[in-house]
Amino acid sequence: MRKQTSSRRHLRVIALAAGVALALAGCSAGSLGSSGGGDGVSLTFLVGSNQSTVNAAESVAKAFMAQNPGITVNVETRPSGSEGDNIVKTRLATGDMADLFVYNSGSLFQAIGPEQNLTPLTDQPWVGALEQNFKRVVSAGEQVYGAPFGPQLTGAILYNKKIYADLGLQIPRTWDAFMANNAAIKAAGTVPVIQTYGETYTSQLFVLGDFHNVAAAEPDFAERYTAGQAKYASSPAALKGWEHLQQLHDLGYYNEDFPTAKMEEGMRKLGDGEGAHYPMLTNGIPTLTAASPEGAKDIGIFPIPGDDPAKNGLTVWSPNGVYIPKTTEGAKLDAAKKLEAFIASPAGCDAQSDGATPTGPYAVDGCTLPADVLPATKDFQTYIDAGTYSPALEFLSPIKGPALEQITVEVGSGIRSAADGAALYDQDVRKQAQQLGLPGWD
Template sequence: MRKHTSSRHHLRVIALAAGAALALAGCSAGSLGSSGDGDGVSLTFLVGSNQSRVNAAQSVAEAFMAANAGITVDVETRPSGSEGDNIVKTRLATGDMADVFVYNSGSLFQAIGPEQNLTPLTDQPWVGSVEENSQRVVSAGDQVYGAPFGPQLTGAILYNKKIYADLGLEVPRTWDAFMQNNAAIKAAGIDPVIQTYGDTYTSQLFVLGDFHNVASAEPDFAERYTAGQAKFATSPAALKGWQHLQELHDLGYYNEDFPTAKMEEGMRKLGEAEGAHYPMLTNGIPALAQASPEGAKEIGIFPIPGDDPAKNGLTVWSPDGVYIPKTTEGEKLDAAKKLVAFIASPAGCDAQSAGAMPTGPYAVDGCTLPADVLPATTDFQSYIDAGTYSPALEFLSPIKGPALEQITVEVGSGIRPAADGAALYDDDVRKQALQLGLDGWQ
């Protein structure tokens, strides 16, 4: 394990006069208990290194400090993907975790031992304002351990609307229609599907984002999967995501530099119409806006298509959680709880939006989206409004194998056949289930 060397973004804000500070934070004096409470307390706040996430965290820290004289918040960053996961787990295990940190919700949250490592927040007043599923995915036993940070996400296909208009294509509602579109796009000399395996986590979307289709075909899949009865390699519905990953590679539909390209480059290609489709989580939309500001206005989103057009819908991820480790104590703990309460408030949502344009709806009552969100976010909202979506598997089951992104890279690169990749992932899932001590596994 490499020694952790996170970069620091030191945020020092001189406290404003009380009235000006409260106006900046958009809240009343009673909502945060600012005044002089917590004088001289300094908090570290650890977030992933995605620039939009860092910007949102910095904006939150600035607004919070302006409303809480005497509390300083230093934003630290860590890498994304498996390296970042290892850093979080190592720092928790060694008692070296930041005072407050952002990490996954759902199954990966369960893997960091919340009952052993985190401070329960069930008794905090803001808990009741959090959307029910977003409470559930940061809970263990009968305790809530986190608040949502950032908007809800979807794993879907970002697409270039200009390419679609120029080629006379319609948004596909089935996989066959999607493949017909890809053939037409390839014939026009444009890369049909962008992949960016230089960031290995981006390789997972054709599998993870397909879960709405799996749940539509096998409504009890998540329950049977958790009980060790359903497998990716033996479920016809769950195997299709792996087959799609291989099929698109074998047909030469990926960009030539897919083994090394990174997410930001994929977003640039999409915005500049060098590629038509990019399966990705919507938390990448801010990178799209930065890489191709004008092109971002031409990008929409549609679900990964399945077999039945009547069941077409999105797979949705709950937001990450913001947590307090048990190593945060005394005055720091009181200040940390204030920071988490601020994040789980409309003022906190507004601060996040000021730092980074949101890419989906927030999961806190009273939070609203800015009027100038990008078209892809508006498309996302339309599926939420219509109720045509399902939670991602990792929010219905505590199991997600840690090697998924490495295996999907192999399948998407033509190194391993889809069926073998699915079977290998089933074995990875089994190891995780045994570590969690789940019933039905051996």
């Protein structure tokens, strides 16, 4: 989903001009020397190559160094995707990891052996300010290992507020109300729901973003799913996301070019009023801003509706974590913990916002969004403030089959029925669970 860059490490060196010696890009970590209390320490901070992430990291480094003139922070980038994953795992295994690094939370975090490879941070005062679900998804063996980096995400329905106002529509809190809105939108000559299967990952949202509704109907679904006792094809609640995907196709509610359209085009259609709804992750909001700068101001967000209006809420993806490997020791460790504390503070959130406009709320108490964020981001914040949200399934279970996006494309294209798609995905999940050695999947 992100552009790949060379696996050769690329140092982005930032140095505070006043009172701080310039750090040379060719210097190894710690080559500036160190002394007690962290003075004169040079840290490397490894982040993904996505430009927003790099901008936020550089802004954090600059703000932190302004408060800590004895510490230099060098921001280092790695590729995203599987290449980046391999780099992280290899550097941890060989003891060559940066002093701090950004990586996934949740099931992928568990895969890097936190108890063996990372420094626990449970005793740090800022841990108490973390959003509870984030704290859980960066924990192992009752220890907390990370601070949040970047905003939370949600998989929900972006909608055009101007279309809603023109047609006198209300935000739907049930699926039936959503479908009534779609009928009115189609009758007015506008595409009800935008889909962009030219980028297959975008096809998954009616299934993945529906998990809040699954959890509301079956609170123990994630536990039973991990144990091999609950399946998409046999769970009435979990099957509904697949059924909705098929229903919308069968009624002709998708844009005509949905098989080939890509996310950027989907965002442009939404912002320009060519379509009313687009189920998408909020990390696509910067694309919306670029594709339709004026139209982006008319876009809001609401949860994928379920059956019970009283239980309406968002499915939320936790942000990545910032971790300290066990190879970071002595004065470097003290300095790295200071940087972790700064990141997990309102000042750290503000520094991230200065570098890259957030597309969702932060996972730290006391952090606030800038006043100039888009309406969709403000809408997202209201659900977090109200506590009407649930973590996505991948933060509650290690199982996510690799073929999901191909199967949701087939169901959303009318090639395969919802029931067949769910059953096929259950088979895909079974293979992954067996590879993970999970009990109950023999």
